[in-house]
Amino acid sequence: MYLVVGLGNPGDEYKHTRHNVGFDVIDLMADKYNVSINRIKFKGVCTEINIASEKVILLKPSTYMNLSGESVREASSFYKIPNENIIIIYDDISLDAGKLRIRSKGSAGGHNGIKSIISCMSSDIFSRIKIGVGQPQKALIPHVLGRFSKEDRVLVGKAFEASIEATKTIIEKGCTEAMNQFNGFIA
Numbered sequence: 614m615y616l617v618v619g620l621g622n623p624g625d626e627y628k629h630t631r632h633n634v635g636f637d638v639i640d641l642m643a644d645k646y647n648v649s650i651n652r653i654k655f656k657g658v659c660t661e662i663n664i665a666s667e668k669v670i671l672l673k674p675s676t677y678m679n680l681s682g683e684s685v686r687e688a689s690s691f692y693k694i695p696n697e698n699i700i701i702i703y704d705d706i707s708l709d710a711g712k713l714r715i716r717s718k719g720s721a722g723g724h725n726g727i728k729s730i731i732s733c734m735s736s737d738i739f740s741r742i743k744i745g746v747g748q749p750q751k752a753l754i755p756h757v758l759g760r761f762s763k764e765d766r767v768l769v770g771k772a773f774e775a776s777i778e779a780t781k782t783i784i785e786k787g788c789t790e791a792m793n794q795f796n797g798f799i800a
Contacts, residue, residue: 615669615784616694617642618685620703620726623675631746632678632757634769635702638744638776639671645777655688656680665785670694681726682733689734699739700783701730702776704757708745711768713775713798716741717788740788742776742795744769772798 619635646662657674674684721727749756782791
């Protein structure tokens with residue numbers, strides 16, 4: 614069993630912002646697998662799909678970004694999902710818009726959602742799919758809570774599709790194979 618978590622902030626004012634790319638990918642994945650994300654559980658909303666004969670929980674925490682770890686901990690604890698079977702999808706300002714980077718462990722790199730997950734899980738071992746949203750020109754918060762330009766939206770849309778494929782690859786073949794295949798992906 615796997616837990617796939619898209620990070621973001623709940624509420625219409627945050628919809629399709631740079632900080633909500635994780636939510637966008639989970640929504641697209643649910644559409645692709647023809648399910649609705651409508652179960653309110655684990656301080657979030659979730660649903661179940663199957664990928665390569667594995668049960669997969671899709672989760673969007675409703676805790677706001679800085680407390681995402683609470684939702685991840687509740688879901689992984691309830692289903693007894695080991696950290697190695699957790700995949701977190703989120704924004705990364707150190708990557709150009711539309712670029713992907715996959716890692717199997719590591720620091721939070723200044724991302725508050727990842728800091729919360731590491732703290733709540735007492736571990737930095739979980740797969741991450743980072744989606745580039747570009748560097749802020751000025752202040753960080755308005756940048757991550759802002760929306761993409763039309764050009765960048767096209768690029769990240771392609772990265773979203775690649776993220777869904779990367780998630781499938783992690784589940785089917787492991788994180789190393791996904792890193793080999795998708796790191797360096799540029800839309």
